[in-house]
Amino acid sequence: MRWLFLAACLLAGQALATPDRMTTSDDRLVAATQTHFYVVRDVEDNLGSHYAALVDQHLVEIGIDSGEATRFWPLRLMAVNHLETEDYLNPGRVSERDGERHDMMAVLSGLGAQPLRPGRWAAEGVVLRDGALYAGDAEALTEFGIRKAGRAQLGLLRDYYPPIETEEDYRAAGRIDFFDLFAEGAWDCAVLPEAVSLFRAGDEVRLVKLRCEDFELSGAWSFHAILPVTD
Numbered sequence: 001m002r003w004l005f006l007a008a009c010l011l012a013g014q015a016l017a018t019p020d021r022m023t024t025s026d027d028r029l030v031a032a033t034q035t036h037f038y039v040v041r042d043v044e045d046n047l048g049s050h051y052a053a054l055v056d057q058h059l060v061e062i063g064i065d066s067g068e069a070t071r072f073w074p075l076r077l078m079a080v081n082h083l084e085t086e087d088y089l090n091p092g093r094v095s096e097r098d099g100e101r102h103d104m105m106a107v108l109s110g111l112g113a114q115p116l117r118p119g120r121w122a123a124e125g126v127v128l129r130d131g132a133l134y135a136g137d138a139e140a141l142t143e144f145g146i147r148k149a150g151r152a153q154l155g156l157l158r159d160y161y162p163p164i165e166t167e168e169d170y171r172a173a174g175r176i177d178f179f180d181l182f183a184e185g186a187w188d189c190a191v192l193p194e195a196v197s198l199f200r201a202g203d204e205v206r207l208v209k210l211r212c213e214d215f216e217l218s219g220a221w222s223f224h225a226i227l228p229v230t231d
Helices: 003-011 104-111 143-160 167-172
Strands: 023-032 036-045 052-063 069-081 093-096 126-129 132-135 138-141 187-200 203-214 219-228
Touching (some): 036 069, 036 104, 036 143, 052 104, 069 104, 132 143, 132 203, 143 219
Parallel strands (some): 023 219
Antiparallel strands (some): 036 052, 052 069, 069 093, 132 138, 203 219
């Protein structure tokens, strides 16, 4: 997928024109209760620069039944400088930004969340066809449903990393806003092998990881499709 190219752009050291503002995020499933699951979200915001970026981590709570991200706890807030005036550095120089931070294990312990280890087997039979997500022969999420699920899980942090452009600028330029359910344009998505089955009182659900990006290369994000298991 082109997200590899996008990631390379975020780290590019060549003296090119000022890049567009791009944000990428990746969710790693770490724990769950009977009502919520918890991901560590790694966020990188290039700030519209080749040489500076925000590289942060947050613990995010997501409701299993609603699919909505409900709370988050910042774990680390970093500024990375790749030094424009000297040789390009990778890794760059890291400084910690101001802001509240939390201990992830202390938060999860207080919530009574069980640690999880995603595996490949739970994603078997889950595929994308014509933009929709299928579990076996059954359509689990429409193309619009995938977009809705992504917005529900990712929108919680939008105010932390606002785009330089306004909503009007996005539309005037014909660009896709990942958080706008009705924005024009398509997403390029893939099903990743990291998935887990959750067994609750009376039912089973699968959390299957998706990675999507827009065709304007303004970002790439991962989130989890929540799929009830039926006989």
